[in-house]
Amino acid sequence: MLCAEPPVIRLREPDRHLCAAHLIADVEKRAARTIRERELIKPHDRIAVAFSGGKDSTALLVTLSRLLPSWEDVSLVAITVDEGIAGYRDDTIRAAEEVTKKLRTEHVCISFTDLVGDDLDALLVGRETQACSVCGILRRKALSVAAQKAGATKIATGHNLDDEAQSVLMNTLRGDLPRLVRTSDADSSDCFIPRIKPLADIAEKEIAAYLFVQDLFPFLPECPYTRYALRLEVRSMLSAMEQKHPGTMRNLIKSKRAIEKHVGRRVMSEPLRRCRECGDPCSGELCQVCTLRKSLGK
Amino acid sequence: MKIILPCSTINMMSGDPVSISQILDQLCINPSEVIVSRNGKLVPEDAVAGGDDEIRIIRIAHGG
Numbered sequence: 001m002l003c004a005e006p007p008v009i010r011l012r013e014p015d016r017h018l019c020a021a022h023l024i025a026d027v028e029k030r031a032a033r034t035i036r037e038r039e040l041i042k043p044h045d046r047i048a049v050a051f052s053g054g055k056d057s058t059a060l061l062v063t064l065s066r067l068l069p070s071w072e073d074v075s076l077v078a079i080t081v082d083e084g085i086a087g088y089r090d091d092t093i094r095a096a097e098e099v100t101k102k103l104r105t106e107h108v109c110i111s112f113t114d115l116v117g118d119d120l121d122a123l124l125v126g127r128e129t130q131a132c133s134v135c136g137i138l139r140r141k142a143l144s145v146a147a148q149k150a151g152a153t154k155i156a157t158g159h160n161l162d163d164e165a166q167s168v169l170m171n172t173l174r175g176d177l178p179r180l181v182r183t184s185d186a187d188s189s190d191c192f193i194p195r196i197k198p199l200a201d202i203a204e205k206e207i208a209a210y211l212f213v214q215d216l217f218p219f220l221p222e223c224p225y226t227r228y229a230l231r232l233e234v235r236s237m238l239s240a241m242e243q244k245h246p247g248t249m250r251n252l253i254k255s256k257r258a259i260e261k262h263v264g265r266r267v268m269s270e271p272l273r274r275c276r277e278c279g280d281p282c283s284g285e286l287c288q289v290c291t292l293r294k295s296l297g298k
Numbered sequence: 299m300k301i302i303l304p305c306s307t308i309n310m311m312s313g314d315p316v317s318i319s320q321i322l323d324q325l326c327i328n329p330s331e332v333i334v335s336r337n338g339k340l341v342p343e344d345a346v347a348g349g350d351d352e353i354r355i356i357r358i359a360h361g362g
């Protein structure tokens with residue numbers, strides 16, 4: 001216990017109880033440390049914040065706007081991608097707009113319809129089980145298009161510690177070594193704009209608590225397509241393990257970093273090629289977006 | 299004691315003092331997938347509830 005205020009959360013490693021004010025300070029201090037140690041933000045950066053209005057990206061935007069005065073000439077622009085998911089997206093977009101208004105952050109929206117002429121629901125008819133990969137590829141593209149248009153030098157995403165640990169396990173379960181070592185901040189710039197993950201050291205539960213104590217927790221539904229995702233199985237398995245054996249998630253990420261150190265460069269060293277359709281950097285003949293467009297008949 | 303579940307269903311429990319983790323245990327809810335408030339204020343799992351307390355269990359949705 002750091003003070004006499006009532007505790008709102010118990011954290012491990014080190015075991016401690018934090019009150020609301022100390023929790024907020026703790027989260028922001030650790031995000032600032034991640035940014036400093038990995039040199040995620042430099043003077044004169046313009047940061048495009050991938051902002052869905054959900055909890056992770058809300059926490060990201062709040063944290064970055066609080067830390068903003070400590071960096072020299074850095075600006076933020078929030079980018080919301082409207083995938084077009086009926087009964088889900090409208091509420092989250094409204095929530096997103098309220099937050100950017102409150103924080104006075106510049107805010108732009110881009111939709112899948114702007115990008116490929118159809119919304120996600122229409123694109124997925126008959127292929128619902130591929131929802132997360134289709135959505136992921138298009139969202140990535142939409143983000144980099146909007147970020148480029150906004151003049152951004154970095155794209156920040158709200159990935160947290162749990163997401164990172166889940167990705168390590170999922171890529172391992174799929175036997176996907178290139179992707180296993182490609183996901184860390186320095187290497188994940190598959191477009192021209194580097195991607196950063198300032199919340200990568202903060203657990204999902206801390207993020208939820210951080211928002212709740214500031215009346216910023218978004219009471220929003222889960223994406224309706226999530227139930228098709230392998231990630232959901234991995235998520236509940238990992239959180240059960242973490243509960244029983246605190247430190248499991250951190251250790252998974254540590255293993256990944258160790259592997260990365262040894263093989264990362266070798267796996268990554270394939271020469272960068274250009275997509276023959278759109279000219280974007282990619283690893284094969286066609287980039288993921290053009291491959292997807294072809295298979296969708298777009 | 300009134301327990302509001304993530305699906306908004308309300309469960310009534312006896313007012314005998316019990317820890318939040320015991321409540322979650324009884325409901326088979328993994329503590330790392332939820333946050334819990336007692337009378338509107340967030341509390342850690344080792345906090346104790348009882349009497350007329352209103353306990354709300356909020357599921358942390360993935361993503362966002």
Ligand SMILES: [Zn+2]
Nearest residue numbers: 003005019022
């Ligand atoms: Zn305190």
Ligand SMILES: [Zn+2]
Nearest residue numbers: 275278287290
């Ligand atoms: Zn292409």
